[in-house]
Amino acid sequence: MSTPTAPTRAAFFELDLEALQAWCAAHGMPKFAAKQVADWVYQKGVVDPAQMTNLSQAHRALLAREMTFLQGSELKNLEATDGTRKLLLGWPAPGVTLPVLGVATGRETECVMIPSDDRRTACVSSQMGCPVGCRFCASGLEGVEGNLTAGRIVEQVWRLAQQPGVGRITNVVFMGMGEPLANFAAVTAAIRTMQAPWGLGIGARKITISTVGLPAAIRKLCTFELPVTLALSLHAPNDELRRQIIPWAEYSTVAELLDACQEWFRKTGREITLEYILLGGFNDQVEHAKELASVAKTIRANVNLIRYNEVDGLPFRRPADEDVLAFQEILRDAGVNTHIRASRGRDIKAACGQLRHEAMKG
Numbered sequence: 001m002s003t004p005t006a007p008t009r010a011a012f013f014e015l016d017l018e019a020l021q022a023w024c025a026a027h028g029m030p031k032f033a034a035k036q037v038a039d040w041v042y043q044k045g046v047v048d049p050a051q052m053t054n055l056s057q058a059h060r061a062l063l064a065r066e067m068t069f070l071q072g073s074e075l076k077n078l079e080a081t082d083g084t085r086k087l088l089l090g091w092p093a094p095g096v097t098l099p100v101l102g103v104a105t106g107r108e109t110e111c112v113m114i115p116s117d118d119r120r121t122a123c124v125s126s127q128m129g130c131p132v133g134c135r136f137c138a139s140g141l142e143g144v145e146g147n148l149t150a151g152r153i154v155e156q157v158w159r160l161a162q163q164p165g166v167g168r169i170t171n172v173v174f175m176g177m178g179e180p181l182a183n184f185a186a187v188t189a190a191i192r193t194m195q196a197p198w199g200l201g202i203g204a205r206k207i208t209i210s211t212v213g214l215p216a217a218i219r220k221l222c223t224f225e226l227p228v229t230l231a232l233s234l235h236a237p238n239d240e241l242r243r244q245i246i247p248w249a250e251y252s253t254v255a256e257l258l259d260a261c262q263e264w265f266r267k268t269g270r271e272i273t274l275e276y277i278l279l280g281g282f283n284d285q286v287e288h289a290k291e292l293a294s295v296a297k298t299i300r301a302n303v304n305l306i307r308y309n310e311v312d313g314l315p316f317r318r319p320a321d322e323d324v325l326a327f328q329e330i331l332r333d334a335g336v337n338t339h340i341r342a343s344r345g346r347d348i349k350a351a352c353g354q355l356r357h358e359a360m361k362g
Contacts, residue, residue: 002144009066009068010066010067010068010069010286011069011071011149012037012041012067012068012069012150012151013069013071013150013151013152013155013158013193014149014150014151015151015153015275016189016192016193016196017034017035017038017196017198019039019200020034020038021066023033023035024037026150026260027062027066028060028062029062032107033055033059035198036052036055037052037055037063038199039198039256040052041069041158042198042199042200043317045158045161045162046070047070049061049063049064049067049069049138050064051102054150054319054343057314068157069178070159071091071151071152071155072090072091072152072159073089073090073091074087074088074089074090075088075089075090076088077109077163080160081354082115083115084112084113084114084115085112085113085160085163085166086110086111086112086113087111087112087156087159087160087163088108088109088110088112089108089109089110089155089156089159090107091107091109091128091152093107094220097285102160103190104211106129107128107145107146108128109125109127109128109148109156109176109177109178110125110158110176110177111124111125111156111157111159111176112160113160113166113169114175115160115166118155118206119170119171119254119322120160120161120167120168120169120170120171121163121169121170121171121172121173122156122157122160122171122172122173123172123173123175123176124153124157124172124173124174124176125153125156125176125177125178126147126148126153126174126177126178126180126186127145127146127148127177127178127179127181127182127183127205128144128145128147128148128177128178128181129142129143129144129177129178130143130144130178130179131143131144131178131179131182131232132179132212132242132246132247132248133170133247133248134212134233134235134245134246134247135244135245135246135247135278135314135316136177136245136277136308136311136314136316138145138286138314139176139178139183139312141179141311144178145150145165147178147182147183147186148183148186149186150186150189150190150193151189151190151322152194153186153187153190154190154194155308157169157172157193157200157202158200160257161200161362162356163171165299165308166198168319169200169202170202170206171206171207171208172191172194172202172206172207172208173207173208174187174207174208174209174210174229175208175210175231175311179209179211179212179214179248180209180210180211181209181214181217181218181221182217182243183304184217184220184221187209188221188224191204191207191226191228192226193328195207195226203226204226204228205228205300206226206229206230207226207227207228207229208231208273209221209228209229209230209231210229210231210232210233210275211230211231211232211233211248211318212232212233212248213232213233213234213246213252213257214252215250215252215256215259216249216258216260218230218260218261218263219260219263219264219266222263222264222267222268223267227268227270229262229270229273230264230270230272230273230329231272231273231274231275231304232257232261232272232273232274232275233275233277233296234254234257234275234276234292235272235275235276235283236249236283236288237254237283237291237292237295238254238267239253239254239293240283241283241288242254245279245282245283247291254295254308258295258298258299261299261301262298262299264298265300267340271300271301271302272299272300273293273301273302273303274295274296274301274302274303274304275304275306276292276304276305276306276309276326277306277307277308278306278307278319278323278327279308279316279317279319280308280316280317280318280319280320280323281317281319282316284319284323284327286330288327289326289327289330289331290330290334291292292336293330293331293334293335294333294334295338296331296336297334297335297336301336302338302339303331303336303337303338303339303351304339304341305324305327305328305331305338305339305340305341306322306340306341306343307319307324307340307341307343309343311329328340353356355361
């Protein structure tokens with residue numbers, strides 16, 4: 001039995017304002033209608049053309065017939081005791097219909113909304129799965145199915161904003177599933193829509209790209225016109241230790257990564273954040289803290305310490321609180337600006353390193 005094909009329809013979130021204006025013109029709608037449609041979706045959260053009341057009935061019918069507003073299907077929606085919310089979204093394969101609600105196909109991603117004081121942070125995925133395969137992380141356990149398009153990245157943020165009590169998303173971090181710089185074109189296109197006044201209106205400096213470390217891609221990002229924030233998932237202070245937990249560390253040394261980060265600071269004037277997951281008994285000892293301090297002081301950087309969040313079937317353990325505090329103290333004594341990131345959403349497996357094809361587990 002052949003897979004059903006979907007009629008050719010434009011996908012709203014894949015279009016920037018210029019492309020949306022061109023689509024409207026090609027379908028006999030006035031150019032200004034593009035801004036009206038964008039306002040309904042991005043500002044009012046409306047994706048049903050029938051509710052877009054400042055458009056003519058004919059144009060509403062045209063949109064309903066010729067444009068797809070939501071590409072994904074919500075498979076799970078969980079809320080943690082701390083207010084963190086996690087969505088599991090299923091994405092159709094190219095040219096096929098939407099996935100059936102509740103049925104996993106391997107083309108799933110998770111995204112998370114993290115509330116904190118006056119901030120609402122969306123943690124989004126850039127790929128379906130992850131090609132890096134860090135030994136401590138759930139996201140790469142099933143490998144990678146493929147890249148997400150720019151529109152599917154934007155749709156995650158939009159969907160999280162529609163959750164009860166969320167309202168406007170203020171910050172975005174590319175710290176979900178996937179390696180963002182391995183999907184460079186889609187990620188940067190999505191960021192343009194996220195920060196655009198006609199789009200989600202999120203300040204570029206409040207958008208963080210987290211990478212495991214691709215020196216050439218970091219250098220390419222230096223030329224990106226928007227002032228995003230860059231985070232490097234270092235997780236070990238030397239090559240020998242790093243290669244034990246990050247397979248892609250075989251392709252670039254810590255020194256090469258730091259050199260790319262130096263170029264980032266020279267060209268953008270923005271500090272980089274070094275992300276460091278503390279794995280109990282593995283990379284959280286005094287000697288590791290001292291070595292990390294030496295590494296961090298070679299560039300303009302701050303350090304985020306992250307307690308390991310347990311993943312079923314993996315051998316690592318969460319460090320003791322006193323060890324985490326001692327590790328931070330060593331860094332601070334060395335003059336390194338260091339923070340301990342709070343673990344949010346652990347009771348629904350929404351914390352750092354826990355996102356995966358959750359529905360595939362049965």
